[in-house]
Amino acid sequence: MKRDIAAPTEPNVEGSERTRSVRLGLASLSLSILLSALGTSIANVGLPTLAHAFEASFQDVQWVVLAYLLAITALIVGVGRLGDIVGRRRLLLGGIALFTVASSLSGLAPALWLLIAARAAQGLGAAIMMALTMAFVAETVPTARTGSAMGLLGTMSAIGTALGPSLGGALIAGFGWPALFLINVPLGILTYVLAHRHLPADSQGTARAPARFDVPGTIVLALTLAAYALAMTIGRGHFGPLNIVLLLAAALGGGLFVFVETKVASPLARLAMFRDPALSASLITNGLVSTVMMTTLVVGPFYLARALGLDAAIIGLVMSVGPVVAAISGVPAGRFVDWFGARPVMMAGLAAIAAGAAPLSILPATLAIPGYLAPIAVVTAGYAFFQAANNTAVMAGIAADRRGVVSGMLNLSRNLGLVTGASVMGAVFALASAASDIATASPEAVASGMRVTFAVAAGLILLAIAVALAGRALAARPALPDDTL
Template identity: 60%
Template sequence: MRGPTPAGAEPRRASPARRPPLGWTLAALSLSMLLPSLSTSIANVGLPAMAAAFDAAFNEVQWVVIAYLLAVTTLIVGAGRLGDIAGRRRLLLGGIAVFTLATLLCGLAPNLPLLVAARALQGAGAACMMALTMAFVGESVPKERTGSVMGLLGTMSAVGTALGPSLGGVLIAVSGWRAVFLIGVPLGLLAFALTLRLPSGSAPATGAARGRFDTAGTALLALALGAYALAMTIEATAFGPPAIGLLAVSGAALGLFVIIERRAASPLLTLSMFRDPVLAAGLTTSALVSTVMMTTLVVGPFHLSRALGLDPASVGLAMSAGPAVAALAGVPAGRATDRFGPEAMVIVGLGGVIGGTAALSLMPVAAGVLGYVLPLVTVTAGYALFQAANNTAVMKDVSPHQRGLVSGMVNLSRNLGLITGASVMGAIFAFASGTSEVTTAASAKVARGTHWTFAVATLLVALGLAVVLALRARSRRSPGRRRTGPSSGRTGSSDLAEPPSPHHRSQKT
């Protein structure tokens, strides 16, 4: 039994009643955000070495990437909801432990099937880390600094994405492909040790607010998202019967998911939450902008190498400009969000992305490397501002027992965008180029594909901006609605009938 801390005495460990220094909290959250992003990008550069080591075809070794992304995408909402029920700190520690163990197994895997299985397990741990890191901001960071911290987390995500290819290339050259995974083990152990110092935060939901974990809903959502992801990747640029069949499975599973969620006593997703204009706009634009960001990673290498004739080292250097700018812009973007408000900065960020993609769709090949890199920098700077502002707008006034759920939904929308960008936008690029063999296509064809693909990307982000403006107008016309749905575990449309909170959205705009 623990008594009160005597006056003047300093406990050796942080307790729920005493927060650790903010620096420790930021270090733990930053590392928990960096590692999943680093693991997403660092494995790509090792695929050729893995294919050679296991004597595997590309479509086989590609599952090293797909398994990780599928696990993250299908489990991230369930991880957020489970954190709300069982305790976010406990589940975050468990996720880091699973991630670290799976990372070790990846580095020791004796064959490709075991490596793919270990990557899926690593993705499950990463889903917990990504879903719960943002949720912790609301409980461990002063509210007036939320935007700055969200910007920092966006920076760490961008740093992980940017660092992966360069770090992986060095590790493979020095120690082989296994070092790509083994380097993450000590980092995972450090993240676990730092997270132990985090406060326990809000107590897990109890009684009626706790409910039960929605196993059926989680399984159906995983099936719907998994089938969708497979449909988008199973046939590369083609779209035949297997992809159509998988999309049919995805649609049927999604329909059953909606039916079950409407009837469940403790649903995984409270569908009435989507009536909240801020949440609906945030999830929609997050998916659309993430689709465009993945497009830059898919189209960029081909445009720089085939259309502009750069060697691989120069291609890598040019491609690093975008993630580097996103990393540098993250913290200033967060501060701008705190100063000017998330709603205004979301619009400014989307405007930057639209300007950059429009320039890429029109820029002639004669403009050279700068003609590609400068618009790319504009896109990524706009993305950094959008991400900090959108995450702040979505998470700022969420009730304590829903922070994990909403954080998981934001990450889910982002991962759906990444899958769509890598598959659908890649197919548009190949179609517009007039060939499925983009690696050997003429420079003029590749340039044409680039222009058409970024024209489509511009339309997508413009659609996102229209959604933001329309839902913002709707929010102003309905000032009596709460910022979020249930705050105490209740479900249904009655959630929206509660009186507005002191921090109601309409008072800020």
């Protein structure tokens, strides 16, 4: 009789403990995304203070931000593949540790060049964290909750992006610029402890054959991506000879990368995977959507300041609405993915972004702040739904031994979209405003630039919808052999 009573309770206790471990493991992944996003956004607000502290020019201190961005962009695919080979848990723990140590070194740096070097190391840690968190979802949460988990990660990314400027300003005012980086240390330690205790152990022998790391391909791709990112960021949207040379170098590097990948035994990225129309469409769409989202962050402050005449405090408050909406929408978006499937939710998200981007070219000029806030809320909610659905759709069909590299590519397409949006769409805004200096342009010129820029942005989303539909149609054909992924 005692056995009959005791037997049912043991699985319940075990199941409860497993559920708790899953939640804490997901918490570690969420913190990883939060810290990497915070590392990007929190440093920007400190550039004027850093320029004064180190007696340096703005161009010099700008490398505090660029070093972090370049490290992530150049290395995220390589570290994703490395995780597939050496073990994702092991590498993620190393990335969290590196990010935490580099954060402390950044806060204690006595010279600007040491700060920049520490930020590059911090960017490497962030690249590992970003590349492997999505790859870990399939191993951490049940399949039925994958969408919710992806939505949560999107929420944490939005919170990190939104929290950075305000938290950074408060830390500088209260403790000085080192606090911008030292705040990551206790959070990094907490993330490491949770990940170490609750993330599942690396599977042994998941690859079909022993794989070697593609060093030549990784180096070529890293240099190619660094050249492109530099071309898009140097000069703040004003293209000169150096930008053109860097773009040409990136184009040549892309061709060289394709050639290298056809020659190595264990390529970083199997080129056959890009024959999968669903994967290719998702990566292209992700880049286009990220370009438009960065446009709202680049163009918005100039429009609010110059065309609507708002002061800095009100601008900060208005600009915070978008990330807050994205953060609130992330978890519900993930649940919708679990309930209705990734593809319908992704198309709904794209439709919402298009429905918000088009009015942004018209409404703010007639309705002022409400005319800006309403479309922005629609755009950012649509972005949250798109991200949760697109990430789920991409990662669901990937073989276990390729999840790291594909997750890295997904993050890379987003980063390239952000870089392109900041530079190309910023240049479109400046050109449409017909002003030599946007900071001193007339309200009418800025309003004109706003209309043209978001008309172009709406066109990019329509292109993204067309790409997604085409990819979905082509994916309905017979699938590629499983080993191409």
